[in-house]
Amino acid sequence: xxxxxxxxxxxxxxxxxxxxxxxxxxxxxxxxxxxxxxxxxxxxxxxxxxxxxxxxxxxxxxxxxxxxxxxxxxxxxxxxxxxxxxxxxxxxxxxxxxxxxxxxxxxxxxxxxxxxxxxxxxxxxxxxxxxxxxxxxxxxxxxxxxxxxxxxxxxxxxxxxxxxxxxxxxxxxxxxxxxxxxxxxxxxxxxxxxxxxxxxxxxxxxxxxxxxxxxxxxxxxxxxxxxxxxxxxxxx
Amino acid sequence: xxxxxxxxxxxxxxxxxxxxxxxxxxxxxxxxxxxxxxxxxxxxxxxxxxxxxxxxxxxxxxxxxxxxxxxxxxxxxxxxxxxxxxxxxxxxxxxxxxxxxxxxxxxxxxxxxxxxxxxxxxxxxxxxxxxxxxxxxxxxxxxxxxxxxxxxxxxxxxxxxxxxxxxxxxxxxxxxxxxxxxxxxxxxxxxxxxxxxxxxxxxxxxxxxxxxxxxxxxxxxxxxxxxxxxxxxxxxxxxxxxxxxxxxxxxxxxxxxxxxxxxxxxxxxxxxxxxxxxxxxxxxxxxxxxxxxxxxxxxxxxxxxxxxxxxxxxxxxxxxxxxxxxxxxxxxxxxxxxxxxxxxxxxxxxxxxxxxxxxxxxxxxxxxxxxxxxxxxxxxxxxxxxxxxxxxxxxxxxxxxxxxxxxxxxxxxxxxxxxxxxxx
Ligand code: SF4
Ligand code: SF4
Ligand code: SF4
Numbered sequence: 251x252x253x254x255x256x257x258x259x260x261x262x263x264x265x266x267x268x269x270x271x272x273x274x275x276x277x278x279x280x281x282x283x284x285x286x287x288x289x290x291x292x293x294x295x296x297x298x299x300x301x302x303x304x305x306x307x308x309x310x311x312x313x314x315x316x317x318x319x320x321x322x323x324x325x326x327x328x329x330x331x332x333x334x335x336x337x338x339x340x341x342x343x344x345x346x347x348x349x350x351x352x353x354x355x356x357x358x359x360x361x362x363x364x365x366x367x368x369x370x371x372x373x374x375x376x377x378x379x380x381x382x383x384x385x386x387x388x389x390x391x392x393x394x395x396x397x398x399x400x401x402x403x404x405x406x407x408x409x410x411x412x413x414x415x416x417x418x419x420x421x422x423x424x425x426x427x428x429x430x431x432x433x434x435x436x437x438x439x440x441x442x443x444x445x446x447x448x449x450x451x452x453x454x455x456x457x458x459x460x461x462x463x464x465x466x467x468x469x470x471x472x473x474x475x476x477x478x479x480x481x482x483x484x485x486x
Numbered sequence: 487x488x489x490x491x492x493x494x495x496x497x498x499x500x501x502x503x504x505x506x507x508x509x510x511x512x513x514x515x516x517x518x519x520x521x522x523x524x525x526x527x528x529x530x531x532x533x534x535x536x537x538x539x540x541x542x543x544x545x546x547x548x549x550x551x552x553x554x555x556x557x558x559x560x561x562x563x564x565x566x567x568x569x570x571x572x573x574x575x576x577x578x579x580x581x582x583x584x585x586x587x588x589x590x591x592x593x594x595x596x597x598x599x600x601x602x603x604x605x606x607x608x609x610x611x612x613x614x615x616x617x618x619x620x621x622x623x624x625x626x627x628x629x630x631x632x633x634x635x636x637x638x639x640x641x642x643x644x645x646x647x648x649x650x651x652x653x654x655x656x657x658x659x660x661x662x663x664x665x666x667x668x669x670x671x672x673x674x675x676x677x678x679x680x681x682x683x684x685x686x687x688x689x690x691x692x693x694x695x696x697x698x699x700x701x702x703x704x705x706x707x708x709x710x711x712x713x714x715x716x717x718x719x720x721x722x723x724x725x726x727x728x729x730x731x732x733x734x735x736x737x738x739x740x741x742x743x744x745x746x747x748x749x750x751x752x753x754x755x756x757x758x759x760x761x762x763x764x765x766x767x768x769x770x771x772x773x774x775x776x777x778x779x780x781x782x783x784x785x786x787x788x789x790x791x792x793x794x795x796x797x798x799x800x801x802x803x804x805x806x807x808x809x810x811x812x813x814x815x816x817x818x819x820x821x822x823x824x825x826x827x828x829x830x831x832x833x834x835x836x837x838x839x840x841x842x843x844x845x846x847x848x849x850x851x852x853x854x855x856x857x858x859x860x861x862x863x864x865x866x867x868x869x870x871x872x873x874x875x876x877x878x879x880x881x882x883x884x885x886x887x888x889x890x891x892x893x894x895x896x897x898x899x900x901x902x903x904x905x906x907x908x909x910x
Contacts, residue, residue, distance in 0.1 A: 270551025298610030
């Protein structure tokens, strides 16, 4: 798409989330500098006061949880040539969707009591639930490595698909022993790409990258704090 | 002077999350001064209900991408309190080390990336990539070193992997700690350069009277543990927090406002230094002298300098803990203890980078969470932030709208609000 000499104009936006993914990008530090030779960051509220509305690539972090944010993300979609969902909140949409199991009025009441009606909230949706998404970067948080990979794909006009094999593959390839002490590891049904970050450090995979296509999730019913877009919300 | 004016700054930049400044002057008086939190809440207090405790602590760090370790720690402490779990001094040391790393990385992010552009005359530190590359490189190096500390201990800085209820899922060994120590040694020189850099920032003056609250501990500069105290008052047990701190809903702000027995107050670096100044590492006290940080919290702009002082303190503290761990035999078996759930309520309080953070959970006998309450630093500061907006607008009544908006933004930024966190 951007074969011309000009730098790609890039913007970052965030919706309901912890902003950990954009910080993971910022944390690339020195490794981010080479990218800055090819892109011009024209809007990044968290890190810069520059705010321009003419951009080619929009990174959207977080889940859509209000009507206002639905409009905001539609507007971003209209302006951007390429829209990237950054992080699992934006892609699946992770723990944010746990609230979807209750009527919104009840959720509001639990947190705000009698004043609840004065706030707006809708069931959490992934960015792709509202607008068309061109690229997805999963993970809670994303890894800087995958972010750079996707940037490269965007700048060279290549497609990028998040890995489809399960975390177990990376786990066993890294010589990790599948330890029985995990009551329930979601590795077998979760998309790889993190290098089996959690099992390698002795803790169970929580499925933060979402389910592999065609995953059989029934045996994992007791856990699962993510909502695989491919499946229904899993609960106790 | 303008008798009528109104100032609106939407989606303030260089802060974590979404907030709007709203100011109205009518008849020469400040009629309205608000910092509206327009961040969409995620409803942690609602959706954590019904989740098993292992998930509760893992998910709860997702309240904040900057202070994930603090949320994880507060969550773990509350859960351990509910289950009656006691951890070893070694586990506590490791947690303190992880928190020190986060304290530094969070402060460095704020001082160098969010606040510094106000004083360097740029939109963002990324703009320094050209001419002032050395400064940018210093900022990046230091931040990396701080991340390194918590990452070595908990596997990942945002969001920790190995730090769980009862201890750590993967024991740390001497080799990893030696590696960390070597890498920290390389950065020693940068610390002085950092303090000098902050010394060069011309913080606007301001004089307010304000109540401050923080944790305090007889043997250490409190962060991981302590009792809560308002300035000049006796410390109280954090598990009684509900007797002191009351939250009110203030639409349209999605974050609640807090008061301490009916009074507005602030939490954070200024409050901690005010109460616990004498417990700072000697080097940090020297930095405080150099930067003009006193044991008073009267100028909100000075929060940036106070954070710089704490960076020095927690750097030294990390170093000391590392040294202690390296001199011990670091037995792997003591890095986690047995956890068995039981019904009960537990409160966990820590000093997050932005101030006092309290988690409270209620569990049933299977360790399934039944109720949650989170008291967030930034939410506790909101009422004082609005008072300070008012005071600053009065002080600057002769300035142009543009200048006033700039200063109000700088002041809010100096508080280092963590907005996603406050709305959670
Ligand atoms: S995906 Fe996880 S780390 Fe990223 S913004 Fe969402 S909660 Fe934060
Ligand atoms: S530990 Fe988890 S990810 Fe690794 S092989 Fe076993 S089930 Fe798969
Ligand atoms: S192991 Fe599972 S939970 Fe951990 S980072 Fe990978 S996908 Fe996410």
